[in-house]
Amino acid sequence: MTADVLIEYLEMLGQGTLETIYMTMASALFSYIFGLPLGVISVVSEPAGILPNPKLHNVLDKIINITRSIPFIILLIALLPLTRLIVGTTIGPTASIVPLTIAAIPFVARLVETALKEIDYGIIEAAQSMGATPWQIIRKVMIPETLPSLIMGASITTITLIGYSAMAGVCGGGGLGDLAIRYGYYRYEDDVMILTIILLVIIVQIIQSIGDYLSKRIDKKNK
C-alpha cells in the first residue's frame, strides 16, 4: 500500500466516522423528540395510570409493536419514498436519518415506558395527594425520578442506532457501515473491514461509558 493510498483510506475512515456520529446523534435526537412523549403518553394512559385512557393506550401499544417488529433493513427500503420526500435524496448520511429516526421512535418509546414504570407508585400517589396536576406529575416527578434509567435508555438507543446506521450503508447511506460494505465486503479489503470494526467498537465504548457515568453521577437513590 503506498502512502497516497494510505492517506486516502485514512481520510475515508475519518469521514466515515464523522458521518456515523452525525447520523447516530441526529437520529437519536429526533427519535427522542417523538419517542419520549409517545412513551410518556403510553404510560399515563394505562388503565392504572394518572390519565387513564385504555383505548388510546391500546392503539399506541399496537403501533409501537408493529413498527418494532419490522426488520430495519426492510423499513429502510420501504421508507425510501418518504425519505426522498423529506430530504430530497435517498443516499448519504442525511437521508439515512429519516429511516433511522422512524425505526428508533418505537424503540425509544418502549425504553421510556420501561424507565417510567420503575417509579414507585406511592411517589405518584403522594404527588397527587398534594394536588399536583398530571402535567406537574410528569414533569416534576416521573421524569426527574427516573432520569438515571432514561439516560441509560438513551445510551442503549444511541448504540442500537450505530448498528442500524451500518445497515443503512446497504442503500448508500454513508458512514462506517457503508465503507465496510463497499470496501470490506464487495471488494474483499479485509483491512478496511477490520478498521471499521475497531472504530465502531471504540465509538460504542465511549457512548456506553458516558451513559454509565452520567446515570451513576445523577442517581441519588442508590447511593
Add this chain to the structure above:
Amino acid sequence: MISIEGLTKIYRSETGDVVALKNVNLKVSAGEVFGIIGSSGAGKSTLIRCINLLEKPTKGQVKIEGKDITKLSNRELMKLRRSLGMIFQHFNLLMQKTVNENIAFPLQVANVPRKQINERVKELLELVGLIDKADYYPSQLSGGQKQRVAIARALANNPKVLLCDEATSALDPITSKSILALLKDINKRFGLTIVLITHQIEVIKEICDRVAVIEKGQIIETGNVVDVLMHPKTTSTKNLVSSGLIDKIPPDMVLWGRKQDYQRRLKVSFSGEAAMKPVISYMVMEYQVYANILFADINYLKDTMVGELVLELSGERNAVEQSIRFLREQDLVIEELG
C-alpha cells in the same frame, strides 16, 4: 370537619366485584386526632384514600367542612387536596431530590413564589428538627428522619387536615413513639385535625381522641378511645384491644383462700382521677378482706391513665359484699367474673 356518609367502594374486576367499604358513616371533628383501626384487608387504606379522593367512592358522600367533595371538578379537587396533607407508611419521598426540594415540592405545585418557598421550608425543617439535613438525599436518612421530611412536606401548604396512612408501621417502636409525639405536638400547636389508620393499638392509645374500628369494610364501633378500649362492644374489638390475659384466667381456678371463706372475682376498670387513689388498700383496711390481684395493667391513653385489675376478694361474706359496694361507689367500673 369531615363527614363521611353512606360511603361504599366496590372494586370491579373480571373475577368478580370486591366490596372494600360498605355503607361507612363517620364524623371527624375539627382539631381532634381520629384513629381508624383494623387488621389488614379490613378496608382502612381504601377509607383514608376516599377522604382525599385518591380512591373514588362508588357510592356515598365525603363532606369536608360541609362541602361534598365527590362532586368537585378535577381542578377544584386539586385545589382542595392542598388543604389535606397526607403521609404514608413508606414515606414516598422523591428519591432524586434533597430534603429541601422535597419539602418545597408541594409549594411549587401550588405556585408559591420562590422567596416564600425558601422561608417556609426553613420553618418546616425547624419544626421537624431536620435543619442540619436540608441538603441530604432521602437515601441518606433513617426511616424516622424520612417520615419527618414527609410530615414537613405534608404540612407545607398549611393544611387543615393531616391524613396518616400507617405512618409508623414501617418504623421501630422507639422511632414510632417519636413520630407520634411529633404528630401530637403538631395537633396541639396548630389545632390540626389528624385522621390516621393503623393496625397497631399502641398508636390509638398514644395519640387518638376518638377511634373507629373497621372490619370487613364496615365500621363496627366508634367512640372515645377510653370508652372503646375499656368497654369494647364486639369480640373483634376485644381481640384488638385486650392483652388477652384476663380471658386466660380459668374461672374455676382457686388461687388462694381458706375453705370457709366467701370468694368473689371482679374485674375493676378505672380511668382518670380514680386511677390515682389507693382504693384497694383503703378497702382492705376498712373491710378486713383479702384482696388477691390476679391481673393488673395500667395504660396511658393519650393523656388519660387507665387501668384494669382482676381481683379475688375473700373473707367474711358480709365484708366481701360491703367491699364490692364500696368499690362501686368509687369512680370504678366493676364487672363480676364469678
